[in-house]
Amino acid sequence: MGEVLVITSGKGGVGKTTATANIGTGLALMGKKIVMVDTDIGLRNLDVVMGLENRIVYDIVDVVQGNCRLKQALIKDKRFENMYLLPAAQTKDKTAVSEEQMKNLSDNLKTEFDYIVIDCPAGIEQGFKNAIAGAEKAVVVTTPEVSAVRDADRIVGLLESSGLREPKLIINRIRPQMVKKGDMMSMEDIIEILAVDLLGVVPDDESVVVSTNRGEPAVMDKASRAGQAFRNISQRITGEEIPLMNLEANSGWLEKIKRWVTKS
Amino acid sequence: MKEMLDTALSSENTILIQKTLRSGQSIKHSGNVVILGDVNPGAEVVAGGHVVVMGAVRGMVHAGAFGDENATVTAFCLNPIQLRICNYITRIPDGNHPEPTEPETARIINQGIVIENISLQGNRLF
Ligand SMILES: Nc1ncnc2c1ncn2[C@@H]1O[C@H](COP(=O)(O)OP(=O)(O)OP(=O)(O)O)[C@@H](O)[C@H]1O
Ligand SMILES: [Mg+2]
Numbered sequence: 001m002g003e004v005l006v007i008t009s010g011k012g013g014v015g016k017t018t019a020t021a022n023i024g025t026g027l028a029l030m031g032k033k034i035v036m037v038d039t040d041i042g043l044r045n046l047d048v049v050m051g052l053e054n055r056i057v058y059d060i061v062d063v064v065q066g067n068c069r070l071k072q073a074l075i076k077d078k079r080f081e082n083m084y085l086l087p088a089a090q091t092k093d094k095t096a097v098s099e100e101q102m103k104n105l106s107d108n109l110k111t112e113f114d115y116i117v118i119d120c121p122a123g124i125e126q127g128f129k130n131a132i133a134g135a136e137k138a139v140v141v142t143t144p145e146v147s148a149v150r151d152a153d154r155i156v157g158l159l160e161s162s163g164l165r166e167p168k169l170i171i172n173r174i175r176p177q178m179v180k181k182g183d184m185m186s187m188e189d190i191i192e193i194l195a196v197d198l199l200g201v202v203p204d205d206e207s208v209v210v211s212t213n214r215g216e217p218a219v220m221d222k223a224s225r226a227g228q229a230f231r232n233i234s235q236r237i238t239g240e241e242i243p244l245m246n247l248e249a250n251s252g253w254l255e256k257i258k259r260w261v262t263k264s
Numbered sequence: 265m266k267e268m269l270d271t272a273l274s275s276e277n278t279i280l281i282q283k284t285l286r287s288g289q290s291i292k293h294s295g296n297v298v299i300l301g302d303v304n305p306g307a308e309v310v311a312g313g314h315v316v317v318m319g320a321v322r323g324m325v326h327a328g329a330f331g332d333e334n335a336t337v338t339a340f341c342l343n344p345i346q347l348r349i350c351n352y353i354t355r356i357p358d359g360n361h362p363e364p365t366e367p368e369t370a371r372i373i374n375q376g377i378v379i380e381n382i383s384l385q386g387n388r389l390f
Binding site: 042043044051053054055056057078090091 | 287288289290305306307308345346353355356358
């Protein structure tokens with residue numbers, strides 16, 4: 001039985017889709033059979049980030065409405081045998097699927113895949129509710145900004161009241177230089193507020209922009225710092241104990257975070 | 265091109281869309297569709313008959329969607345993410361490709377979608 005993981009944030013544009021693409025690809029690189037599910041109906045992006053847009057024939061709405069079989073809508077990635085995408089619909093809206101339908105969909109996918117990684121839309125409305133309906137574990141993405149952390153906190157609360165306890169945190173787009181100068185919230189500040197386990201820290205990295213435009217997630221690029229961070233995150237998801245990389249932690253914190261990671 | 269336009273325009277069931285279709289917008293029509301604008305990535309046109317775009321196609325166009333194998337897709341710049349005619353599907357090859365600079369028509373020939381360059385040269389009467 002596979003594991004259903006939702007990538008969520010509350011605030012828009014903090015890196016949910018980037019994280020989904022990279023974690024999905026990272027898990028596939030480790031030989032896991034995975035499917036990424038785009039639930040951002042009406043504003044789909046994951047297909048573009050994965051470079052699979054031109055292969056879409058059916059989408060998630062077609063599946064739940066019975067216009068096609070689930071297998072027909074799954075797009076097999078050209079680069080990995082074991083990686084699939086279930087795209088969102090672009091010309092519909094969030095009300096085109098229900099929480100019940102999402103739950104059934106996740107249950108179906110679980111019998112086929114090791115990991116189901118769900119890309120959640122921004123916000124706390126229907127789209128969010130759909131995305132988390134079938135999930136068993138949640139990953140909250142935030143950037144080191146007060147507003148993003150505020151929204152992440154709201155999301156953690158909503159996740160907990162929906163039974164998704166102990167969500168894990170990814171801090172994205174951190175800039176160590178700015179943190180050092182005191183111009184950016186540190187990991188310490190963020191964890192202090194959110195009080196959740198840290199899954200990883202991803203640096204702000206130009207290679208993410210390049211890889212996004214190319215349709216090749218940064219994890220596939222050995223030289224990418226962000227790619228390395230996402231490879232580590234993928235490994236932690238499978239239960240491996242990977243210490244935070246240098247830039248992920250400033251020394252004093254390393255040990256403390258190691259303990260958090262191993263505890264989970 | 266002119267011929268194509270004439271057929272599309274003279275057919276009874278043709279609609280004219282006088283705007284660019286943006287991502288998420290979709291036109292579904294049982295007959296022919298003529299668009300005075302572009303079809304952007306993420307937009308889709310589904311027509312029972314021909315589709316003529318007096319602009320660029322960068323999204324998805326499906327002509328002959330209800331089984332008409334003779335349907336065609338014509339555009340000034342035919343560069344769709346994916347193109348469908350009747351039951352046939354084709355997509356742009358992966359990687360970067362220059363956009364076409366001349367009008368083209370896509371139609372089914374020998375069980376496959378073929379894209380033909382159409383010359384706009386010829387006589388012009390004023
Ligand atoms: N670590 C990073 N370094 C540099 N740029 C990044 C990083 N993470 C994300 N970005 C950029 O930030 C932008 C937003 O990312 P993304 O689309 O993943 O966010 P999102 O949370 O899915 O947004 P939405 O809420 O709209 O769905 C993108 O342009 C992406 O390339
Ligand atoms: Mg997104």
